Each structure stands twice: as structure tokens, then as C-alpha cells.
Amino acid sequence: MDEPRIKVFGSATEMTIAANAAGLRDLVDRLFGLADPELRDGYHEHLEGRVNLESGSISLILERDDKV
Numbered sequence: 001m002d003e004p005r006i007k008v009f010g011s012a013t014e015m016t017i018a019a020n021a022a023g024l025r026d027l028v029d030r031l032f033g034l035a036d037p038e039l040r041d042g043y044h045e046h047l048e049g050r051v052n053l054e055s056g057s058i059s060l061i062l063e064r065d066d067k068v
Contacts, residue, residue, distance in 0.1 A: 006047070007054040017060070034064045041066040 006023040044063035047053050
């Protein structure tokens with residue numbers, strides 16, 4: 001299987017998340033994890049360029065917010 005590759009870029013009015021198939025599966029797993037009923041409101045994950053994201057990406061925060 002390919003290595004997950006995710007890139008996040010955007011402007012003041014829109015953001016794009018581009019990923020290969022493995023990267024999309026990784027994002028789905030992270031989102032399913034955030035939806036776990038055992039987690040509380042406010043739980044979040046930080047994804048950052050050169051760590052979880054491709055070089056040149058802007059940081060991305062996935063957050064559970066039960067008030068939305």
C-alpha cells in the first residue's frame with residue numbers, strides 16, 4: 001500500500017485538501033476517531049506540514065465540536 005500523502009492549501013475564501021488514496025483513508029480514520037462516543041467535545045488533532053502533511057501545506061486542525 002502507498003504511504004499516506006496529504007496536502008492542505010488555500011486562500012482566505014477556500015481550502016483544498018488533496019490526498020492520495022492512502023491519505024484519504026488516513027483522514028477517514030482520524031474523522032471516525034473523532035466521532036467516537038467516548039470522546040468529549042473539544043477533542044482535536046493537529047496536522048502540520050512535514051509532520052503529518054506534505055511539505056508546503058498549511059496546518060489543519062480537526063476538532064470535535066458537539067455544539068455545531
